[in-house]
Amino acid sequence: MKAIILRETGGPQKLSYEELPTPAPKEGEVLVRLKYASLNRRDVWITYGQYPGMQLPAILGSDGSGEVAAVGEGVKNIKEGSEVVIYPSLNWGENQSFNDSRHTVLGMPSDGTYAQYVAVPAENVYPKPDYLSLEEAAALPLSALTAYRAVAVRGEVKEGETVLIPGIGSGVALYALQIAVSLGAKVFVTSSDDEKIKRAVELGAAGGVNYGSDTYVKELKKLMGQADVSIDGVGGSTFNDLIYLSKPGARIVNFGSTAGPVPELVLPRLFFKHLDVKGTTMGSPKDFEEMLQFFAKHEIRPIIDRAFPLEQAEEAQLYMEKGKQFGKIMLEIPEAE
Known part of the structure; x- marks a missing residue:
């Protein structure tokens, strides 16, 4: 698969567009064929090594939407081909007031959404809201x-x-x-x-x-x-x-x-x-589900500034650094062969 990977720190210029192995979903996981990803400030900070728990190499990206390509053993009620949006918090924990010490965010240390495919726990995929396009849905997760x-x-x-x-x-x-x-x-x-x-x-x-x-x-x-x-x-x-x-x-x-x-x-x-x-930072699975319901009830649509092709992730991050955008900056993922 095509993906953007960070192997060393030094800013967005260190991002590399490469051919990497497509992940296989493990037990309890879902493989998502991504259509769109969106940028967050954490992505830029990671390229400079300015984020807790740095572990490289890693495919960046916390936000994404696409279609279910495959499901791992034990996964029920998620069908291949269904359109989904990804909840980016991993291991939030049982307490609604704050995250567990094991909590991480998709896109470093675990591989994220700057790629044609990503494997995530089944509980981290939610049906795409019907009123949103796949691009709009990918603009939601971390920021919304x-x-x-x-x-x-x-x-x-x-x-x-x-x-x-x-x-x-x-x-x-x-x-x-x-x-x-x-x-x-x-x-x-x-x-x-x-x-x-x-x-x-x-x-x-x-x-x-x-x-x-x-x-x-x-x-x-x-x-x-x-x-x-x-x-x-x-x-x-x-x-x-x-x-x-x-x-x-x-x-x-x-x-x-x-x-x-x-x-x-x-x-x-x-x-x-x-x-x-x-x-506050991020949110629990309950918060994510309530957010999706709230957005659907009020038909809130994301404001999208512009989209870059996946291979121009460096340019997209440099654009974000300038701070001139009004809304989300997107990455358009090429069709997987």
């Missing part, structure tokens, strides 16, 4: 799951609440916007790109402010008031702004730190406001 857990499970966003989402444009942030709007929240966003703010408003945001302005925090407070919930994947100095912009008793849910560590965090600003700060 992370956003759903952040907004609906950990954030407990309710109808009528004010929600702030900084750094709109990434896959998770856009899903968070769509989920919060579907829950009846009033959502505000920030970006360094006015066009991204405009497009977010078209998707249901109540407004937004360009954080490139020195006065953006004051502008945002005047526009929004204060937030009941902030859904943060940025970190950095922005986190302190979120504290300032929070109502007393508000929740801040963090799922990432693209801007790095939080500088000079002043704890009294947290405890005098009685703020809840919650961390």
Whole structure:
């Protein structure tokens, strides 16, 4: 099969398009003939060696959709030829509140979806939602799951609440916007790109402010008031702004730190406001199933920025590094011979 493999770190330039053996499904596994994969930030970080539990070589990619090509011994109720989407968490564990210590994510250390085929446990494949294309379904797993857990499970966003989402444009942030709007929240966003703010408003945001302005925090407070919930994947100095912009008793849910560590965090600003700060990443099988049901109920469709052929995975990751995308970046998998 054709696949993108990373044998050593050094950035996206180290990705290699190769002919590799097609995996055979083991007992309890399903072999999926992939049609589409989508990129996530973790894919880029892995190429630089900036991800926990590095084990190479590995085929990258957590997200994918396609057709069941074969099933291993003991697999029931999954038919060859059925269209599926892959749940990317492996070994989540029994606790719904947090993942087990054995938890990993598809696409390093285990081989992932930048390939024509992938073998995964049978419990990790779900029927493709009927209203979505295979490309749209492949755009969901990691980002939509992370956003759903952040907004609906950990954030407990309710109808009528004010929600702030900084750094709109990434896959998770856009899903968070769509989920919060579907829950009846009033959502505000920030970006360094006015066009991204405009497009977010078209998707249901109540407004937004360009954080490139020195006065953006004051502008945002005047526009929004204060937030009941902030859904943060940025970190950095922005986190302190979120504290300032929070109502007393508000929740801040963090799922990432693209801007790095939080500088000079002043704890009294947290405890005098009685703020809840919650961390989250990925989600349980229950979260994934609920996310698919929620998306189907509200007919939420992913925002897709653009698609690259599988062999251009390096170019796709370099494009992601620039941060100019609005929505998911896809890989189109060539037909297997």
